Amino acid sequence: MRALVWHGKEDIRCDTVSDPEIEDGRDVVIKVTSCAICGSDLHLFHNFIPAMLPGDVMGHETMGEVVATGRGLKNKLKKGDRVVVPFTIVCGECDQCKRGYFSVCQKSNRKKHLADKVFGHTTAGLFGYTHLTGGYPGGQAEYLRVPYADTTVQRVPEGIPDEKLLFLSDIFPTGWQAAVQADIQPTDTVAIWGCGPVGQMTIRSAVLLGAEQVVAIDNIPERLEMAEAGGAITINFDEENVVERLNDLTGGEGPEKCIDCIGMESHVSPSMPDTVYDRAKQILLAESDRPHVLREMIYVCRPGGLISIPGVYGGLVDKIPMGAAMNKGLTFRMGQTHVQRWTADLLRRIEEEQIDPSFVITHEAPLTKGPEMYRTFRDKQDSCIKVVLKP
Numbered sequence: 001m002r003a004l005v006w007h008g009k010e011d012i013r014c015d016t017v018s019d020p021e022i023e024d025g026r027d028v029v030i031k032v033t034s035c036a037i038c039g040s041d042l043h044l045f046h047n048f049i050p051a052m053l054p055g056d057v058m059g060h061e062t063m064g065e066v067v068a069t070g071r072g073l074k075n076k077l078k079k080g081d082r083v084v085v086p087f088t089i090v091c092g093e094c095d096q097c098k099r100g101y102f103s104v105c106q107k108s109n110r111k112k113h114l115a116d117k118v119f120g121h122t123t124a125g126l127f128g129y130t131h132l133t134g135g136y137p138g139g140q141a142e143y144l145r146v147p148y149a150d151t152t153v154q155r156v157p158e159g160i161p162d163e164k165l166l167f168l169s170d171i172f173p174t175g176w177q178a179a180v181q182a183d184i185q186p187t188d189t190v191a192i193w194g195c196g197p198v199g200q201m202t203i204r205s206a207v208l209l210g211a212e213q214v215v216a217i218d219n220i221p222e223r224l225e226m227a228e229a230g231g232a233i234t235i236n237f238d239e240e241n242v243v244e245r246l247n248d249l250t251g252g253e254g255p256e257k258c259i260d261c262i263g264m265e266s267h268v269s270p271s272m273p274d275t276v277y278d279r280a281k282q283i284l285l286a287e288s289d290r291p292h293v294l295r296e297m298i299y300v301c302r303p304g305g306l307i308s309i310p311g312v313y314g315g316l317v318d319k320i321p322m323g324a325a326m327n328k329g330l331t332f333r334m335g336q337t338h339v340q341r342w343t344a345d346l347l348r349r350i351e352e353e354q355i356d357p358s359f360v361i362t363h364e365a366p367l368t369k370g371p372e373m374y375r376t377f378r379d380k381q382d383s384c385i386k387v388v389l390k391p
């Protein structure tokens with residue numbers, strides 16, 4: 001089959017690899033009908049997260065049709081079923097899965113010993129996301145093997161186009177969880193850093209959850225326009241001082257809720273000297289992630305407020321003002337998304353037309369064009385916000 005394969009830094013190719021097969025009774029194999037490129041894939045593209053190996057198949061936003069089933073499936077998943085595949089592989093039976101903490105499933109990471117060593121404990125197996133999370137082949141491919149399929153996939157009905165359903169695999173639940181875990185109250189100002197696909201889903205979620213005002217921050221005009229269309233007040237950080245504007249919008253008090261939809265690859269600019277410091281330390285391998293936005297959020301967040309972090313961090317960060325965070329009494333909530341906690345409810349919201357997540361798609365291309373679409377997405381060329389690939 002054809003698949004997008006990681007060969008090293010900024011080197012992804014569309015190769016021919018062997019077809020996946022059933023390896024365990026709870027597996028299914030799906031024929032992929034649509035897949036997407038995520039901001040998290042860019043961290044791998046830039047080789048900022050360790051434990052990718054040449055030959056690894058990329059991709060964790062995938063849907064398709066079941067074409068082969070294992071003999072031990074615990075539910076009625078069968079050939080021909082249409083499914084969305086969340087990026088988190090979950091066993092459904094460990095203590096964490098039972099609590100709904102799916103992204104820290106204790107059983108699905110088949111290279112658990114690596115995660116135990118690096119993070120102190122294992123986290124869930126993920127598709128196409130390094131050997132720290134199992135080294136499972138990803139879904140930017142013609143076919144995908146889904147382990148623990150009976151508890152991992154979300155079955156979806158016929159009659160709704162892929163484009164409306166695909167993002168149940170990741171960015172829609174991610175934006176939703178980022179907003180839900182901010183515990184939004186009707187009087188809250190919610191400030192959201194980053195208007196990429198995850199930021200866009202977070203903005204729409206915060207609006208749906210009834211925030212008084214949602215403020216979105218980025219410097220890319222078309223992303224800010226999309227944020228505004230979703231109901232946000234926007235701040236272009238190239239043109240305005242973010243902290244001053246947020247204080248202006250909140251009577252000098254600061255936003256109650258701050259959400260980081262950027263993560264480890266925050267923009268670097270001489271106008272933000274700490275970002276140059278972070279970049280230099282990153283090059284020297286003295287720091288793995290650039291946490292400018294965390295510093296800005298801690299500084300501007302209202303005392304007693306909450307910081308929600310869906311943006312991915314990979315390792316170590318430096319110069320985090322813990323003194324300000326502690327003395328202001330801030331709460332932090334973060335994590336890879338517990339996707340399966342949200343998919344059924346969000347599918348209902350799509351069916352009821354409360355939201356159509358396809359608004360974020362700007363590019364569709366065949367899988368074979370994947371390597372160049374990684375660059376288009378990374379460089380924000382051609383006003384690119386979200387790419388869907390068709391095998």
Ligand SMILES: NC(=O)c1ccc[n+]([C@@H]2O[C@H](COP(=O)([O-])OP(=O)(O)OC[C@H]3O[C@@H](n4cnc5c(N)ncnc54)[C@H](O)[C@@H]3O)[C@@H](O)[C@H]2O)c1
Nearest residue numbers: 039040194196197198218262263266267310311312336337
């Ligand atoms: N927690 C999860 O489960 C989960 C799931 C999906 C994605 N993610 C993470 O979410 C993050 C965003 O993903 P995406 O697909 O939207 O990526 P993206 O790269 O398309 O978007 C990031 C956006 O942040 C903007 N930005 C950079 N620096 C900024 C700054 N200082 N202030 C304001 N805006 C700034 C960029 O211009 C860009 O528009 C990534 O870190 C990704 O790994 C996490």
Ligand SMILES: [Zn+2]
Nearest residue numbers: 038039040170
């Ligand atoms: Zn993702």
Ligand SMILES: [Zn+2]
Nearest residue numbers: 091094097105
């Ligand atoms: Zn589990």
